[in-house]
Each structure stands twice: as structure tokens, then as C-alpha cells.
Amino acid sequence: MKRRFFGGQSFLMPDGRIFRHESVRGRGVLVRMRKVGADSPPAEPLAVKVVNWPEGAKIIAELFNSLKLSEEAATTPAEPKPTHSADFTCVNWYGTKYTFALGVQASAVKALWDEWEKSGMELHQETIRRAVDAERKNFRMDKAFRNHPAFGTMIQRIGDGRYKLEPPTTAKPAPALMGKKSAKSPGIPAKARQKPR
Numbered sequence: 001m002k003r004r005f006f007g008g009q010s011f012l013m014p015d016g017r018i019f020r021h022e023s024v025r026g027r028g029v030l031v032r033m034r035k036v037g038a039d040s041p042p043a044e045p046l047a048v049k050v051v052n053w054p055e056g057a058k059i060i061a062e063l064f065n066s067l068k069l070s071e072e073a074a075t076t077p078a079e080p081k082p083t084h085s086a087d088f089t090c091v092n093w094y095g096t097k098y099t100f101a102l103g104v105q106a107s108a109v110k111a112l113w114d115e116w117e118k119s120g121m122e123l124h125q126e127t128i129r130r131a132v133d134a135e136r137k138n139f140r141m142d143k144a145f146r147n148h149p150a151f152g153t154m155i156q157r158i159g160d161g162r163y164k165l166e167p168p169t170t171a172k173p174a175p176a177l178m179g180k181k182s183a184k185s186p187g188i189p190a191k192a193r194q195k196p197r
Contacts, residue, residue, distance in 0.1 A: 084113065094168050098150040105144060107132040112165050122164035
């Protein structure tokens with residue numbers, strides 16, 4: 001602050017306004033102030049100590065802390081929210097866009113989405129089958145979403161035919177499917193897949 005600020009004198013501001021401040025009895029001296037780096041947030045609120053003016057020290061400390069909190073909030077990017085089209089053929093899942101075929105895939109995603117919004121829990125594929133088409137006799141999620149990029153990322157298998165929508169931060173790889181192993185495994189060269197003669 002300027003030296004004359006609390007001196008009781010009237011003075012002209014650069015914008016033409018005239019200010020007069022009442023003089024303050026006694027004197028206040030800034031005793032200590034801790035310097036905090038911009039990279040490392042303080043473990044506790046900033047400490048400011050002013051002799052003969054404890055209210056002022058509290059106000060200054062609150063001001064510094066509020067500025068620090070507003071600066072942190074401004075630098076933290078907002079996480080994108082998941083959204084979908086009306087017919088669930090297009091889904092933006094936390095910044096990743098997926099498209100689904102109208103019919104079985106979109107209806108299955110709608111059923112999973114409704115349960116995810118309601119409880120965050122999983123659904124059995126029989127429940128999903130009834131939501132997709134009650135008259136359908138055979139329905140398997142792994143067949144309906146074969147080679148789809150959302151299967152195993154957005155749509156997670158929980159086990160025993162249960163599936164759920166999983167946000168990317170807590171997504172776990174889908175457990176290996178039980179059953180017959182395919183002779184056309186990706187990553188295995190064709191020569192290695194051939195049976196010896």
C-alpha cells in the first residue's frame with residue numbers, strides 16, 4: 001500500500017475522483033509472510049501475521065486463500081459428461097464417440113444406460129434381451145457387439161452374463177470369455193496356427 005493511504009489526507013486519483021481516508025491510530029507492521037511456489041499447493045492455509053491488526057491478518061489470509069482456490073478451479077479442466085442421441089445410435093462416452101447399429105446394439109446400450117443412470121449397477125444379458133426384443137430366443141452381448149470398440153471399454157463384462165457401462169477412469173479389462181478357442185487368434189502368425197503335418 002502507498003505510504004499516504006491511511007494518512008488522513010485527501011488526494012486525487014488518476015481517474016479524477018477525490019479520496020479521503022481516516023487516519024489509523026497506532027501502527028501495523030507485517031511481521032511474516034510465507035512464500036508459496038505456484039507448483040506446490042500449500043498443505044495448510046497461508047499464514048499471515050500482522051502486529052496490532054489481527055482482523056486485517058485474517059482478511060489478508062482469506063483473500064490469498066480464495067485467490068489460490070479460484071486459480072486452481074480455473075486451471076482444472078472439466079471432465080466431459082457422457083451424452084447420447086435420442087435413439088442411442090451415437091454416444092459420446094467421456095470424450096470418446098461411439099456409433100451403434102440401430103436395433104439390437106442401440107437398444108442394448110439404452111437398457112444399460114438406463115440402469116447406469118438409475119443405480120450404476122449391471123444387467124444380465126437376459127434382461128437386456130427382453131429390453132431389446134422379448135420374442136428373440138437367442139441373444140448374447142458378445143455376439144451383438146463382436147469387434148465393436150465400445151465392447152470391453154464402455155461396455156464391461158462383469159461375469160456370468162452380466163454387463164454394465166463403466167466410466168474410463170475405473171474401467172477394467174474384460175475377463176477372458178470362456179468356451180471354444182478360435183483358431184484365428186490375432187497376434188499369432190498364420191504359420192504358427194497351422195497344424196503340423
